[in-house]
Amino acid sequence: MGRPPCCEKEGVKKGPWTPEEDIVLVSYIQEHGPGNWRAVPTNTGLMRCSKSCRLRWTNYLRPGIKRGNFTDQEEKLIIHLQALLGNRWAAIATYLPERTDNDIKNYWNTHLKKKLKKLQCTAADFTQDGSTGTATSFFNDHHSLSKGQWERRLQTDIQNAKQALSEALSLENRKPEVPPFSRPPNAYTYASSTENISRLLESWMKSTPKSRSRTSSESTTESKTTATVEKAVMGSDHAPLASFRFDSNGSREMAGTAVAPLSFIETWLLEDLGNVENAGEGEEDDLADLPLSDVAHELFE
DNA sequence: AAAGCAATCAACCGCACGCAA
DNA sequence: TTTGCGTGCGGTTGATTGCTT
Numbered sequence: 001m002g003r004p005p006c007c008e009k010e011g012v013k014k015g016p017w018t019p020e021e022d023i024v025l026v027s028y029i030q031e032h033g034p035g036n037w038r039a040v041p042t043n044t045g046l047m048r049c050s051k052s053c054r055l056r057w058t059n060y061l062r063p064g065i066k067r068g069n070f071t072d073q074e075e076k077l078i079i080h081l082q083a084l085l086g087n088r089w090a091a092i093a094t095y096l097p098e099r100t101d102n103d104i105k106n107y108w109n110t111h112l113k114k115k116l117k118k119l120q121c122t123a124a125d126f127t128q129d130g131s132t133g134t135a136t137s138f139f140n141d142h143h144s145l146s147k148g149q150w151e152r153r154l155q156t157d158i159q160n161a162k163q164a165l166s167e168a169l170s171l172e173n174r175k176p177e178v179p180p181f182s183r184p185p186n187a188y189t190y191a192s193s194t195e196n197i198s199r200l201l202e203s204w205m206k207s208t209p210k211s212r213s214r215t216s217s218e219s220t221t222e223s224k225t226t227a228t229v230e231k232a233v234m235g236s237d238h239a240p241l242a243s244f245r246f247d248s249n250g251s252r253e254m255a256g257t258a259v260a261p262l263s264f265i266e267t268w269l270l271e272d273l274g275n276v277e278n279a280g281e282g283e284e285d286d287l288a289d290l291p292l293s294d295v296a297h298e299l300f301e
Numbered sequence: 302a303a304a305g306c307a308a309t310c311a312a313c314c315g316c317a318c319g320c321a322a
Numbered sequence: 323t324t325t326g327c328g329t330g331c332g333g334t335t336g337a338t339t340g341c342t343t
Contacts, residue, residue: 014312014313015311015312015313016311016312017311017312049313051313051314052312052313055311055312055313056311056312059311059312060311102310102311102312103310106309106310106311107310109309109310110308110309110310111309
């Protein structure tokens with residue numbers, strides 16, 4: 001009884017993906033579109049679990065993924081949304097379409113948690129001093145409540161967020177543009193995948209043999225890998241577009257790539273954060289001074 | 302230069318959910 | 323209604339990298 005494993009454990013490769021495997025996966029998805037992941041290892045010959053293939057695609061190879069340092073705005077948005085939604089990383093990631101839930105989760109666990117903890121200590125110090133430091137309000141808002149009150153409030157927050165999200169989505173649905181990730185598979189372009197892999201290969205090749213262990217076959221093929229990727233991904237019936245992002249009112253421009261238009265709630269959050277940012281100095285204190293619940297109640301009631 | 306430690310992040314694991322038969 | 327499958331999600335792990343001593 002019980003569910004069978006998603007794949008046979010024996011003969012399944014684990015660990016980091018090689019560029020060659022990435023090529024195979026991207027080429028396959030380029031042809032068939034994402035989905036039906038169980039069939040991917042069988043049809044591609046990849047010795048990978050279907051889940052592993054899906055994860056590799058969604059977290060790394062998928063078009064439009066931005067990697068690298070989080071901007072101040074992104075950071076604040078994550079903090080804001082985490083306070084509102086809790087550890088619902090997938091939901092949070094919908095407001096940062098260029099970041100994966102995994103990325104956000106990692107960033108939260110490695111950077112933001114510590115940062116907020118530090119802030120919490122600072123806030124406690126402020127409170128003890130009898131001052132009304134800005135960092136206190138957020139934490140007082142949540143921590144002074146009893147557990148039951150806090151949970152009810154959280155439920156309300158979640159409800160509000162859901163409502164806001166559906167409103168935002170309905171607003172976006174009226175626009176001709178459709179977010180890239182909600183497009184049917186055939187509407188995807190894979191230029192960004194090429195860029196992703198090229199970037200990946202570049203960094204991979206830049207690393208010294210000392211810093212990165214690899215097989216001899218990998219090292220002999222690396223010089224031609226980038227070209228192979230380009231060929232594999234670009235040399236197909238799917239004409240690679242320069243960008244799958246859109247440029248319209250409210251969109252952002254990043255590294256020459258137009259970014260999807262801001263949703264209603266995202267705009268609101270960023271505006272709010274912008275105000276906080278401009279309100280004065282002591283950014284870290286201001287960070288924690290986001291009256292989430294109250295604003296949400298006022299805004300969405 | 303080398304060893305030890307901490308930080309980071311890609312990837313894995315297991316559970317939950319939705320849907321079709 | 324039940325069952326099985328495919329997929330999504332969040333927590334956790336472990337390899338790698340960078341920093342400190």
